[in-house]
Amino acid sequence: SIAPLTVSARPYDFTFDPATTALVLIDMQRDFLEPGGFGESLGNDVSQLRGTIEPLRAVLAAARAVGLTVIHTREGHLPDLSDLPPAKLHRGNATLRIGDVGPKGRILIRGEYGQDIIDELAPIDGESVIDKPGKGAFHATAFGDMLTARGITSLIVTGVTTEVCVHTTVREANDRGYECLVLSDCVGSYFPEFQRVALEMVAAQGGIFGWVAPSADLLAALP
Numbered sequence: 001s002i003a004p005l006t007v008s009a010r011p012y013d014f015t016f017d018p019a020t021t022a023l024v025l026i027d028m029q030r031d032f033l034e035p036g037g038f039g040e041s042l043g044n045d046v047s048q049l050r051g052t053i054e055p056l057r058a059v060l061a062a063a064r065a066v067g068l069t070v071i072h073t074r075e076g077h078l079p080d081l082s083d084l085p086p087a088k089l090h091r092g093n094a095t096l097r098i099g100d101v102g103p104k105g106r107i108l109i110r111g112e113y114g115q116d117i118i119d120e121l122a123p124i125d126g127e128s129v130i131d132k133p134g135k136g137a138f139h140a141t142a143f144g145d146m147l148t149a150r151g152i153t154s155l156i157v158t159g160v161t162t163e164v165c166v167h168t169t170v171r172e173a174n175d176r177g178y179e180c181l182v183l184s185d186c187v188g189s190y191f192p193e194f195q196r197v198a199l200e201m202v203a204a205q206g207g208i209f210g211w212v213a214p215s216a217d218l219l220a221a222l223p
């Protein structure tokens, strides 16, 4: 086992034990990162998110090399939409709604091509994939129980989008007592202003929700 590691971060150094830390990749799905999916149907420019892919690929490779627990999440719903609240279905004026057939399959439906994780970050054997109906990873999933069973106390959080599923998950995790480090270049937003402010919100007030660091500083800390 490896001794605790320290990452230069905001608002101050983040120290973690790799044995009790998970790398979490939130919703790096075709539906959010590629044209023709849910994100674009809501009027977003998906190219805004694609800058996260290369840094996250490097972090994922490094995490695998040191044997960190790796957990992927996917936002999505059952084919019969029984886990989709009407409030979520009807919100906004999307060109394609959840469950409609788009160019990559039914939008945000489990098992569809578009709902799956992008090829660049595809999970490998031994990595868990949490399907979640909400924005946060804890809501209506086995994520919390999985962390408890594995003795995980710290989360290195990446994925999309910064101010929606990343923030919701970090806030849920923080209230449950987890220490969260958000990697600034491995999280992405469709809105540059939200990206900047969402990261500020995590580290403000002495780290009200957690820590923020660029992935280079995590990579520098890994053995």
Ligand code: C5J
Pocket (backbone or CB within 6 Å): 026, 027, 032, 075, 135, 160, 161, 162, 164, 165, 166
């Ligand atoms: C959104 C997400 N933005 N994964 N989902 O609807 O952040």
